[in-house]
Amino acid sequence: MTTTVLAAGNHFIHPKLFADAVREAAGDAPLTVRELRFPWPHTPFGPVGEVVEASGSEDEMIDALRGVEVCVTEHGPLTERILAHSPDLKLFCTSRGGPVNVNLEAATAHGVTVCYAPGRNATATAEHTLTLLLAAARGVGDTHTDLRKGVWRGDYYDYDNCGIEIEGTTVGLVGYGAIGSRVARTLAAMGAHVLVHDPYVAPDALTGIARQVTLDELLSRSRIVSLHARVTEETKGMIGRDQIAAMPRGSVLVNCARGALLDYDAACDALESGQLAGAGFDVFPEEPLPAGSRLLTAPGVVLTPHIAGGSQQVAHKAARLAAAEVGRYLRGERPAHCANPGVLGEPKP
Structure with a gap:
């Protein structure tokens, strides 16, 4: 039949x-x-x-x-x-x-x-996460925009404006599923100290790659934080004003997971104040981004239109x-x- x-x-x-x-x-x-x-x-x-x-x-x-x-x-x-x-x-x-x-x-x-x-799309999203993470850590978004406008700014080489390397840097991953674990393996291979917060991960899955910590410890120690959690009632808005304030000044925040995990107004405030030196976002609270979104003018941010999984x-x-x-x-x-x-x-x- x-x-x-x-x-x-x-x-x-x-x-x-x-x-x-x-x-x-x-x-x-x-x-x-x-x-x-x-x-x-x-x-x-x-x-x-x-x-x-x-x-x-x-x-x-x-x-x-x-x-x-x-x-x-x-x-x-x-x-x-x-x-x-x-x-x-x-x-x-x-x-x-x-x-x-x-x-x-x-x-x-x-x-x-x-x-x-x-x-x-675990591999594609992990690779895109690394793309935004590296771009945000080295200020690619703003330097690219300036050059497209015909502006060459030598002051990007100033110590206070320079980006940070991955090797030797502590990077915190919130979530260690199919995507987060791939990001962790690559970062570890690059010489980063990888911390993970994921209450569901088996301890032996982290051996030789990362260390499990509380969210508070991850935020306070990580110069770069990347989000890889699922959206649940417990994780909605889990990274807000207090959590960003707990990160070291001049940190980098990346979100290729879901927009609902993050308070974007708090992220914009942190980018404008220098609490965050950079950010990379592929997902947003409203898609497409509205014309008046603060993310379109916030300094140090690299944006892509929800294409990490493509x-x-x-x-x-x-x-x-x-x-x-x-x-x-x-x-x-x-x-x-x-x-x-x-x-x-x-x-x-």
Whole structure:
């Protein structure tokens, strides 16, 4: 019997990337693959129905899912309304690090297995973090801007304006998951003294690379701090005015994780006062950045538009991870990364 699959891509992970990966993962299983392209990132993602960080519309998805048993996508929404109109759907694979575009409770109630793709962009985000960290530590943002304006400032070589090296510097990482651990290994290889605050990390995972400390100790000792935590009720706003004030004067702060972790007004105040000598930010409290944002004029800051997780390799990795779940489904195997194990009759981990 032929399985109908919807490959719902966008301008980052093209529908054909999904379709080709699914066909490869399916082997000899008979498939019919339909392709659909959503407008992200040319049009920012956002809420669709009751889910967040989705692209497209409920009506578009309902129409595309008619007669479809399996869907692979990155930002396609899966809401209660979509599920109610898609009785043939059995497997929904989102190639995100988490199923933020899915109503998991509704999917479980409708008997739809939801899979996701953890670690798909860990390498890309770690490398981008290091890019911003190095740029902020050496003042690349301001010097680049001046040169583009035709201004050559020799005073950047003054002692008080010089940046800092990584070798011999204490760097604190808040979070030691797939991304933070990669950043830590690179920094350790560069000769940094790496401190980590992560209550969930196993002590042996840090051996020879970093040392686990409290957040207070990390902040007070680290000349550079980089955020790698997930956003939870406990971590929202975890780095605010008091935490930045606890860092050594002239420190550097980097955030390629989530905007909700940081008080950006406090960061701007610290950049303007010199408490922070530099900062590198890829994520923000409001995206796109509004025209009047203080971040656009704050000194010493290097900004990128939430692109840390974007590389050509990530697109291929994500497509393969999602397609692998389709292959397991077709072979009757248990999914490797199931977001709602209750649908399989298993307890939630």
